[in-house]
Amino acid sequence: MAPEDGAAPLRILLLEDSDLDAELLAASLEDARVPCAIDRVMTRDGFAAETARGCHDIILADYVLPAFDGMSALAAARRNCPNVPFVFVSGTLGEDVAVEALKHGATDYVTKQRLDRLPRVVLRALAEARAHVLARNAEQALRDVNESLERRVAERTRELAEANAALQHQIAERERVEGALRQAQRLEAVGQLTSGVAHDFNNLLTVIAGNIEFLERAVPDERSKRRLDMMRGAAERGARLTAQLLAFSRRQKLEPKPVQLNRTVASMRDLLQSSMGGSIRIEMTLQPDLWPALVDATQIELIILNLAINARDAMAVGGCLTIETANVSLAAEPTRPEQPLPGDYAMVAVSDTGTGIPPEVLARVFEPFFTTKEVGKGSGLGLAQVYGFAKQSGGGVRIDTEVGEGTSVRVYLPRVTADAVPETRPAEIDCALRRGPGDRRVVLVVDDDGDVRDITTTRLREAGYAIREAGSGLAAIQSLEVDPCIDLAVLDFAMPGMNGVEVAGAIRSRWPQIRILFVTGYADHTALDKVDGGTEDRVVQKPFRGDDLERKVAALLEARPPLKLVAGGAGRL
Incomplete structure (x- = not known):
């Protein structure tokens, strides 16, 4: 069905009401040297008449038309000429609508902003249609043969049975490949959309953050400055979200270096144990002669922690x-x-003995914002971030799961090809150089409830402290990876993912110079009592009573001199 040298041009039925768009579409095919004859219609009756004739190789249709819509056109085409490929070419087709159109029988879709994809989509649709015709012919031939089996001798029956098995295997293999292709195309489309959204969102955040900085120079009163600080914190949280989106779309900034994964995993044991709690056993199986991996050291630590928390849940x-x-x-x-x-890879796998993943969920686990957890318990960006990181690093991910038995997530990372490449150690961070003699003490407030965090940060700013914020335990660890120069961490106890005790364990194992203060709405402090230092003078009850918060923060910070030095390499995972 695709044109060959000397063959007749493609017969295209075009449903389009815009003269300009019709010309652009024809020009796109002409530029790609796809010979074609286009019959254009603009009305329901005209489209029904042309599809009834059944003389076209492919149908290209806009989605929005006067008194006519693309889904109605698709339904009419499926009735009149079900074997003709149907491709939407629209400037208003969103992701959800496109998926719905594919479910109802559309072959593919192209946005008018990306007409350069049109020739490839047309030729691929024609090739797929031809493959389906061949498959139908083969199936019909198989049915004819089966009807005559009784008249064949035993040997001929055996031969036909073998041919039937081979044919069924080929059909199943083709369906599997087609399914993998559709999945790859969907993830690629979502990745392109996500990348564009993240890029535009970062531009907006740049404008917001820049103007906040300009306003701070002009605003004289402290109340307005505190509000600007809150606005800056919101912009920073938005930037962290876009960083996760860019990780999925493989647009994040990575600094790959040779990393000994055994050393990384072994040094994470204390952090993982504190994140798992005492009810889950941790086992490690490390290959002695493991190849060095070419990977971003900070990101792989966060990926392992992310997978471990998913496994725990x-x-x-x-x-x-x-x-x-x-x-x-x-x-x-x-x-x-x-x-x-x-290829050759250094592999790290995180396995659990949990509930497993059903097939219908497994097909979507890498899509951003897809989650099976209840509201407030997960963002749906964890596995999407793992997928994007592994792919951008030059590797990949494999999930093996059995419902009721457990799940294993394997991350494949490219090996270092050099014979002996020393692992780069992180540089030390001298906090004294970052601070002046009159700088305020720095407090990190970690709380998943934005309103509660706003109250906490406002009170501490009014008490004279410099504030940093994080909306989750993982976000707090990522913030400290970038800049560990804080004096005190104020941690909410009850948070999804990593709770306050688990975050405290991670901080104490990596940045022991940071003091910890817990904030909790629970009257029972049993869990906190198990934490070293979780005594009454290091716990503030919600709602805050009087100056309890400010008094305990001041007591913790006055009990030690200001922070002088944090070694970036000494406390790493």
């Missing part, structure tokens, strides 16, 4: 978390878009 009391490293040489081509290409 999927397990009941008494579960087991296993972290494994291995050298892996892959020869098979990937069957899903997230899987790595053939």
Whole structure:
């Protein structure tokens, strides 16, 4: 059905009411040297008449038309000429509408802003249609053969059975490849959309943050300055969200260096144990001669922690978390878009004995904002961030799961090809150089409730402290990775993901010079009592009573001299 040298041009039925768009569409095909004859219609009756004739190779249709819509056109085409490929070409087709159109029988879609994709989509749609015709013909031939089996001798029956099995295997393999292609195209489309949104959002945040800085110079009163500080904190949280989106779309800034994954995983044991709690056992299986991985050291630590927290949430009391490293040489081509290409990889796997992942959920786990957790318990960006990081690093991800048995997530990272490449150690951070003699003490406030965090930060600013904010435990750790120069962390106890005790354990294992103060709405402090230092003078009850918050913050900070030095390498995972 695709044109060949000397063949007749493609017969295209175009449903389009815009003269300009029709010309642009024809020009796009002409530029790609796709010979075609276009029959254009603009009305329901005209479209119904042309589809009834059944003389076209492919249908291209706008989605929004006067007194006529694309879904009605699709339904009419499926009735009149079900074997003709149907492609939407529209400037208003959103992701949800496009998916719905594909469910109802559309072959593909192209946005008018990306007409350069049109020739490829047209030729691919024609090729797929031809493949479907061949498959239908093969199936009909198979049915004809089966009807005559009784008249064949036993040997001929056996031969036909073998041919039937081979044909069924080919059909199943083709369907699997087509399914993988559709999944890859969907993730690529979502990634392009996500990247564009994140880029535009970062531009907006740049304008907001820049103008906040300009306003701070002109605003004289302290109340307005505090409000500007809150606005800056919101802009920074937005920037962290866009960073996760850029990770999925493979646009984040990475600094790959040779990393010994065994050393990284082993040094995370205390952090992981504090994040898992005492009810989950941690086991590590590390290959002794593991290849160095070329990867961003900070990001792989966060990826492992992210996967471990997901595993913890999927397990009941008494579960087991296993972290494994291995050298892996892959020869098979990937069957899903997230899987790595053939090659040599250093692999790190996080496995659990939890509930497993159902097939319908597994098909969507890497999509951003898709989550099965209840509202407030997850953002849906965790596995999307893992997918984007692994792909951008030059590797991939594989998920093996069994419902009721558990899940294993394997992250494949490119090995370092050099024979002996020393691992780069992080540089030390001298906090004394970052602060002047009159600078205020710095307090990090971590709370997933924005309103409560606003109250806490406002009171502490009024008390004269410099404030940094984080909306989750992982966000707090990421913030400290960038700048660990704070004096005190004020942690909410009850947070999704990592609770306050788990965040405190991570901070104490990596940045022991930082003091900890817990804020909780629970009257029972049993969990806090198990934490070293979780005594009454380090816990503030919500709602705040009098100057309890300010008094306990001042007591903790006065008990030690101002922070002088933080070694960036000494406290890393």
